[in-house]
Amino acid sequence: MTALSKSWERAVVPLFILAAWEVFSRSGFLPAALLPAPSVVLHTWGDWIFGFDETSQGNTGRWFADALSSATRVAAGYGIAVVSGVLLGIAIGWWRWVERTVEPTIQMLRPVPPVSWIPLAIIWFGIANKPAIFLVFLGAFFPILMNTIHGVKTADRNLIRAASMMGATEQQLLRHVVFPAALPSIFAGLRIGIGAAWMLTVTAEMVAVKSGLGYVLWDSYYFLRYDLVLAAMASIGLLGYATDALIKVLMSAALHWQHGSTLQSREG
Amino acid sequence: MASIDLQNITKIFRDAKRKRDLLAIDNVSLSVEKNEFLCLLGSSGCGKSTLLNMIAGFEKPTEGTVTVGGKPVDGPGADRGMVFQQANLMPWLPVWENVAFHLRLKGWRKADRRDAAQEYIDMVGLRGFENHFPAELSGGMSQRVGIARALLLNPQVILMDEPFAALDAQTKMDMQEELVAIWQKQRCTVVFVTHSVDEALVLGTRVAVMTSRPGRIRELIALDLPRPRDTTGPRFNDHKRHILNLIREEGMQQRQAAVA
Ligand SMILES: Nc1ncnc2c1ncn2[C@@H]1O[C@H](COP(=O)(O)OP(=O)(O)OP(=O)(O)O)[C@@H](O)[C@H]1O
Numbered sequence: 001m002t003a004l005s006k007s008w009e010r011a012v013v014p015l016f017i018l019a020a021w022e023v024f025s026r027s028g029f030l031p032a033a034l035l036p037a038p039s040v041v042l043h044t045w046g047d048w049i050f051g052f053d054e055t056s057q058g059n060t061g062r063w064f065a066d067a068l069s070s071a072t073r074v075a076a077g078y079g080i081a082v083v084s085g086v087l088l089g090i091a092i093g094w095w096r097w098v099e100r101t102v103e104p105t106i107q108m109l110r111p112v113p114p115v116s117w118i119p120l121a122i123i124w125f126g127i128a129n130k131p132a133i134f135l136v137f138l139g140a141f142f143p144i145l146m147n148t149i150h151g152v153k154t155a156d157r158n159l160i161r162a163a164s165m166m167g168a169t170e171q172q173l174l175r176h177v178v179f180p181a182a183l184p185s186i187f188a189g190l191r192i193g194i195g196a197a198w199m200l201t202v203t204a205e206m207v208a209v210k211s212g213l214g215y216v217l218w219d220s221y222y223f224l225r226y227d228l229v230l231a232a233m234a235s236i237g238l239l240g241y242a243t244d245a246l247i248k249v250l251m252s253a254a255l256h257w258q259h260g261s262t263l264q265s266r267e268g
Numbered sequence: 269m270a271s272i273d274l275q276n277i278t279k280i281f282r283d284a285k286r287k288r289d290l291l292a293i294d295n296v297s298l299s300v301e302k303n304e305f306l307c308l309l310g311s312s313g314c315g316k317s318t319l320l321n322m323i324a325g326f327e328k329p330t331e332g333t334v335t336v337g338g339k340p341v342d343g344p345g346a347d348r349g350m351v352f353q354q355a356n357l358m359p360w361l362p363v364w365e366n367v368a369f370h371l372r373l374k375g376w377r378k379a380d381r382r383d384a385a386q387e388y389i390d391m392v393g394l395r396g397f398e399n400h401f402p403a404e405l406s407g408g409m410s411q412r413v414g415i416a417r418a419l420l421l422n423p424q425v426i427l428m429d430e431p432f433a434a435l436d437a438q439t440k441m442d443m444q445e446e447l448v449a450i451w452q453k454q455r456c457t458v459v460f461v462t463h464s465v466d467e468a469l470v471l472g473t474r475v476a477v478m479t480s481r482p483g484r485i486r487e488l489i490a491l492d493l494p495r496p497r498d499t500t501g502p503r504f505n506d507h508k509r510h511i512l513n514l515i516r517e518e519g520m521q522q523r524q525a526a527v528a
């Protein structure tokens with residue numbers, strides 16, 4: 001099958017939905033403001049990005065600034081979660097005493113939904129970047145941590161034996177054997193974590209911050225601008241998709257050695 | 269001074285799940301002299317790998333002491349190179365990095381590691397596969413990477429757990445010759461586990477025949493045959509007949525014990 005016909009295959013369903021939606025909106029079944037047609041959303045979105053005719057009113061031309069503030073929060077909270085989740089996960093997976101002392105507390109905190117921390121986050125950090133970063137961290141931290149622990153615990157004991165036969169110290173075992181052995185599992189955690197990170201940035205921006213894509217989304221809802229709401233939703237989806245794609249690229253670069261040995265590697 | 273000394277070794281595996289302990293090694297004493305090539309011969313499950321693991325320091329004996337070079341063993345170390353029954357290669361490293369893993373741990377620069385690895389890769393006949401990953405190798409090729417990796421340590425003691433079991437007859441003969449040459453050149457001590465009477469007789473300076481579980485030393489046989497060994501000569505075949513008889517008796521006793 002050629003690449004062109006393959007990409008066509010993928011586009012059929014979305015194109016059909018968009019066309020049906022356009023027709024439905026223009027048919028006058030619902031008031032146009034309640035379900036704006038895709039073409040209207042696209043127009044508003046374009047103005048939000050490039051600022052050509054102020055259809056998006058106060059937001060005109062401000063999309064990059066909004067996207068940047070959301071992305072910064074995601075990057076900060078996610079970055080902290082990756083570093084702390086991987087380090088703590090390796091420690092819990094490797095040393096029994098760390099597991100015994102730390103794991104029970106973590107298991108108690110883990111079922112608390114990150115969004116339920118919003119009131120405390122606002123009290124502690126005020127209305128600004130910090131509560132959002134805190135929430136993003138909470139959302140991404142647990143999946144990364146749990147997957148890292150799993151990866152360390154399922155590392156092949158024989159590889160550790162082989163490395164210690166070659167004179168590896170404990171620190172070298174962690175760096176040269178346990179970490180690479182846990183990497184496939186860590187990446188699974190990173191991918192779950194990035195989804196949670198975007199979800200929580202948007203949630204935080206709707207209640208605890210006055211900028212970013214989530215803020216525009218919620219603000220437009222108050223002003224009955226459903227075209228902007230839809231444009232914001234699409235923007236968030238797009239950025240979430242792009243960051244996940246980035247992690248996938250990093251993953252296939254880091255795990256290229258799995259090539260030919262796993263089911264997933266069958267598709268190029 | 270003996271290079272490896274096993275004093276009254278007993279190994280019991282505690283099986284908490286089945287509430288049943290397993291006596292794997294029963295009071296084994298064995299001395300291996302420096303520069304000896306000892307072949308451990310025994311049936312499957314008789315405790316050969318367990319014995320090797322205790323010399324390597326991966327397992328602790330339940331009773332008794334293991335000393336290597338006069339020092340009690342209290343953990344694995346690069347003075348004892350081990351070739352495992354399964355190759356146990358790092359799947360994320362290409363062949364040459366696996367072979368040179370020890371040098372990576374010692375902090376050598378990449379170019380130097382690469383050069384050092386090449387000699388051993390050539391020795392085991394894997395030139396051209398330096399950049400392959402373990403997932404892209406056959407079983408016998410992986411095993412040869414494991415051998416190259418152990419040889420690069422240049423250890424005083426080499427422990428080998430059925431390293432040639434997965435190789436075809438021709439490669440096996442080449443590797444056996446190569447191993448004897450390395451052993452003669454480096455004057456190291458080898459403990460070599462095998463199922464095959466022929467292999468033990470081709471390689472060893474001594475053969476230790478083990479009993480079935482629990483593992484004991486049934487008999488120690490010194491081989492003073494000239495090298496390269498003539499596998500069709502009368503003395504070779506006398507030894508072979510003798511060892512096969514031991515194994516047959518062992519099997520019969522085992523069956524009688526099972527009936528009783
Ligand atoms: N880690 C372990 N825990 C419990 N039992 C074990 C363990 N390792 C080995 N055993 C038991 O000890 C006995 C000896 O095992 P070992 O692996 O030493 O046999 P072997 O002589 O190397 O056999 P083979 O030739 O098949 O490799 C077996 O009955 C096995 O079930």
Ligand SMILES: [Mg+2]
Nearest residue numbers: 316317353429
């Ligand atoms: Mg074995």
